[in-house]
Amino acid sequence: MRQRFLFLFLLLTNVSLAGGVRGLIATTRNEPLPYAGIVVQGTSNGTLANAEGRYELSLPAGKYELVFQYLSFKTVTKTVTVSEDFLELNVILEEQPLNLDAAQVGKGKEDPAYSVMRRAIAKARFHQLQVRSYTARAYTRSTALPTKIPFLLERRLKKEGVQEGKAFLNESITEITYRRPNTYNQKILSTRNSLDNSTPTPNQYVLASFYSPEVGGATTPLSPKAFAYYRFEYEGFFEDRGEIVNKIKVIPKAYGEGTFRGSLYIIEDRWAIHSFDLETIYQGLKIRVKQLFSPVQNVWLPINQQFRIEGGYLGFAGEFKYVVSMNYQKLNIDPNLKExxxxxxxxxxxxxxxxxxxxxxxxxxxxxxxxxxxxxxxxxxxxxxxxxxxxxxxxxDVRAVRQDSVIVDSLANKRDTTYWETLRPVPLTQLEVKSYKIQDSVRIVRQEKLDKDSTRNDSTSFKPMHLLTGHTYKFRERNYLTFESPASSLAYNTVEGYVFDMALEWKKRWGKDYEAGIKPLARYALGRNRLNGTLQSTLGNRKWNASVEGGEYIYQFNPNAPISPGLNSLTTLLFEQNFLKIYQKQFLRADYTYRYLGGILTFSTGLEFARRNELSNLEKTQTYIDWKSRAYTPNRPDNVEIANAGFPTHRALLWNLNVNVRPWQKYAIRNGQKRYWYNKGPTFLLGLKRAIPTNDLAPDYTLLEGSIRQNFDTGPRSNLRLSVSGGSFLSQERMYFPDFRHFMGNEFFFQNGDMLTSFRMLPYYQYSTSNKFFQGHILWDSQRFVLTRLPFVRLAGLSEVLQVHYLSTPAVRNYTELVYGLDGIIRLFRVEVVGQFTGNRYQGLGLRVGTTLRLR
Structure with a gap:
């Protein structure tokens, strides 16, 4: 009712909305030009044609000069007189011929494109700073067309209205307010989706500037580093609205992820972007971007943007089109930065x-x-x-890289078809009209089904399947109950036999980001016929959190868990290799963490009182395959520093303090919340661990260690990652093997864990130390090394990786691994060849397979 009243009010108070211009924009061969731009001369008031080349621009009665433009076609200006009715105006655009300068590029001469690009790059930041602020209304439309859906998900997605060959679309109208240098406020006034009418359009695409050095993880042709990434060719020039426009061909030195290719049009003397047609690759997806600029208050701004994404991932494939029409309403240009x-x-x-x-x-x-x-x-x-x-x-706040706020109008998802027919600046195509009709009928059927069972609530209803899959139940007032199924944690080791965990976690959220929780966990080991468990309570927010936990549980000697229980189950049952080494701990522990103090510092501290017991293998162990050359090893690890890693049952009082400093940390502010960005600057970590003696058996030592980690950009689509750490036990009156400094080793062909700081062939506990230590890790990856110089290898998303991993302790002076790998195989896996050295002695060669997925 409210929407109908709004429509009637508009008709009565502003009848000029009924008038305007509409028609078809086509080529000289009568082929429609999809998403051609139409703008009122000297303003940003305009619109786009739809995919069929049809446009409709509402205007008050009066006389106008309309500019019709399309990339690679001559711009046409038409003078029209608008009355209270729509004027039919079909426009033919001719292909834009290019003129060449009289001076041609000869042998030994530099291509004129380089002079153009040097000046455009020098002035790129100037063009960004010219606009002090603006308010704009953005109309966006996205169309998604699934072309391939995995068989196992086909039936389920069909119920949601997603089918191969069936397009669905999203529209939104957003008011954007910008303030230099980095503040964007968005208010989504209306959004409509033929699949689900609750999902706003991703308007962050609208805010990307190709004057920036990087967009979407790819180096732009206007980056100060562009000449290291690209070659440029001058293709000619043409005249548009009194300006000379140079066409520059952008040729990446090695096309692939992180670079663009295509055409860039630069205005002579202004050295501003006139338009561009560029494409890149991201995670195997082909992304094509087109933008048309138009002069507003003597500054050329993007008013017509198009994105096309196509490709596949994990069995899905499809095409995604995204178009944007920008209308700048309040534009404030810096008077000190003149053209x-x-x-x-x-x-x-x-x-x-x-x-x-x-x-x-x-x-x-x-x-x-x-x-x-x-x-x-x-x-x-x-x-x-x-x-x-x-x-x-x-x-x-000058340290914030960006400041964003996104507000969704309370009526944004409730506007009816009358509203959209009144205010939609780009007419729908016949296929898009059909898509809305089909999805509206699907939504009605779905709602009728829900209405038959008004008491149904999927978020709180128990289903037998939840016993196997686990589930999170959502209740009123932001209460959540999560059940973790035993099936997801079922594992096998030689100490406990088959074992599983079962947990319930209750969480309560309030305010902006406060959260409290309680989590009881039970663990049952069939081989030991023993039940143990823990109880944890937490309280905190984005800045800080505190927790108290106690009970009895099983832990690996290395607290960083170098091998997962699931992977150890595989190695134990199939390969008769029991790498997991564990002990039992009864404990009470309190922890506190404060994040980003001053935006750069995070510290955490904890105090634990524990009773620690050594465990042994079961008398009867199991394996699916009996390997004659192998046998299970004891649960007591081998170590070069001590002959026996066993220890008596004892109590320990342990205190730790860790300080993490990121001096050059960058962050964005979104709706008042800081979101810290990936940090390329160095990260410093300092850790102190103190074992406080409480009796004659209690451990008594002090460990101090520190580390530095940093990433370096080493050229086109290549970077160097570095991690160096070292430390020493300042005192060691009494220590047991759980107190040693352990390292992230690996003895299985499957590699899991942090790609940078994990060794590939280091035995898990052989070189653990109670003395000083030093370790260094260097990883260099590139898409332009040996194999990746082949275009089909690079375009498949593969990168080559060279690594060095080094460890030194008093017992092993120089342990080194040299690694060559291929990363990104079908976007999921990497394969590595590892050379192992101790001192100057070659120890052997190994093969490792890793994954980007996190495994339990």
Whole structure:
């Protein structure tokens, strides 16, 4: 009723909405031009044609100059007079011929494209800073077409309306408010989805700028590093609305993930983007991006954006189209950053003049001096520094890379078809109309089915299947109960036999991010006929959390668990190799963690009192395959420092403190919440562990250790990861094997754990130490090394990896692993060849297979 009243109100108060221009945009061969752009001259008020080339632009009565544009076609301007009715106007666009400069590229001469790109790159940040703020209304439409669905999921997804060959679409209207340099506020006014009317469109695509050095993980052609990634070719020029536009062919030196290829159009003298048609690959998906820019207040801004994603992953395949029409309503241009300056190629560069204050910068630009490319980049950097100082003085958060807020209007998912027919700027195609009708009927049938059983509640109803799969039950007032099935934890080891865990976890959430929970866990070992378990309670939020846990449980000697129980079950039952070494602990422990103090520091501390027992293998163990050359090893690990790793039953009081510092941590603010980004800067970790003696058997030692971890960008689609750590036991009056410093070893052909810091062939406990230690890990991966120089290998998403893993303790001076691997096989696996060395002695060669998935 409310929507009908709104529609009637619009009709009575603004009848001019009934008038405008509509028609078909096509080529000279009468072929429709999908998603062509239409804009009112000198403004951003415009729209897009639909996939069939049909457009409809509502305008108040009056006289207008309309600009019709399409990439690689001549821009056409039409003068129209709009009355209270719609005017039919079909437009024919001709292909855009290219002119060539009189000076051609000869032998030994540089392609003119490089001079164009040097100046465009120098001015890229300038164009980003020109816009101080704006308010815009964005209309987005996405269309998804599944082309392949795994057989096992086909029936289930069909009930939800998802079928091969059946398209479904999403529309949204969003109001975007931007403030330089990094604040975006979005209000989703309306969204409609033919599959599910509750999912907003991902409008973050609208906010990406190709003036940025990187978009979507790929280096853009306007990045300062572009010449390391790309070659450029000049293809000619044409004239558009009084501007000379250069067409530049973008050729990656090695096409694949992280680079673009295609065409980039740069406006002469302005060195701004006129339009582009670029494509890249991301995780095996082909992504094509088109953008058309138009002048608004003498600044060229993107008003027409298109994205096309196609490919497959894990048995799914499909095509996704995404179009955006931007209408800038309030645009604030920085008056100090004028377009009427001259950028010279840096080959003519003079030394940059000294600049100490922002006023000097403004004066220099106001005087309209000529700037070389490198000179101008220095000036813009100084301008940014002064802007940052001003924002800091005004109390703004200058460390935030981005600040976003997303608000969904309470009526966004409730607008009816009348609303959309009134305000939709891009007409639907016949297929899209049909898609809405089909999905509306599916939704009605689904709702009728739910109405037959008004008491049904899938989130709280128990089903027998939950005993095998586990389930989370959601109750009112943000209460949750999670059942963890024994089936998901069933395992086998030579100490306990078959064993399984069963847990219930209750959580209560309130406020923005507060959470409390209680989790009882029971563990039953069939071989020992023993039941043990723990009880844990937690309280915290995004910043801090505290927990108290106690009970009796089984733990690996290495607290970082180098082999998972599931993988150990496989090695034990099928290969007669029992790598898992465990002990029993009765304990009470309290932990506290505070995250990102000052945005850079995280610390955690814990205190534990425990009674620790050694365990032995069962007298009768089981294996599915009897390997004549193998036998199960004792649960007491072998170690080069001590002849016997056994220990008496004893009590231990242990305290630990860990401090993690990320001095150059970046973060974004979203709806008032900080979200910390992946950190390429160094991460420093300092840890202290103290065993406090309580009797003559209790351990008494102090361990101090530290580590540094950092990633380096080493070129096109290659990076270097480094981790170095070391430490020493400052005192060691009494220690047992659980107190040794253990390392992330591996003795099985399947490799699990952190790719950087895990050894590939190091025995799990042979080199564990009670003395000083040092370990270093270096990993370099590239998509342009040996095999990946072959295009079909690179385009398959494979990368080559070189690694060095090193360990030194008093007992083993120089243990080294050299590794070559192929990563990204069918997006899931990696294969590695490992050479093992002790000192200068070659120990052997190994093969390892790893996965990107987390295994239990």
């Amino acid at each position: 009427d300056i001259t950028i010279l190629d840096h080959k003519k560069e003079e030394n940059a003049p000294a600049v100490s204050r922002k006023a000097d910068l403004e004066k220099m630009i106001e005087q309209q001096k000529e700037f070389s490319t490198k000179n101008f980049r220095k000036i813009i950097k100084e301008y940014e520094k002064e802007e940052k100082k001003e924002r800091k003085a005004a109390g703004q």
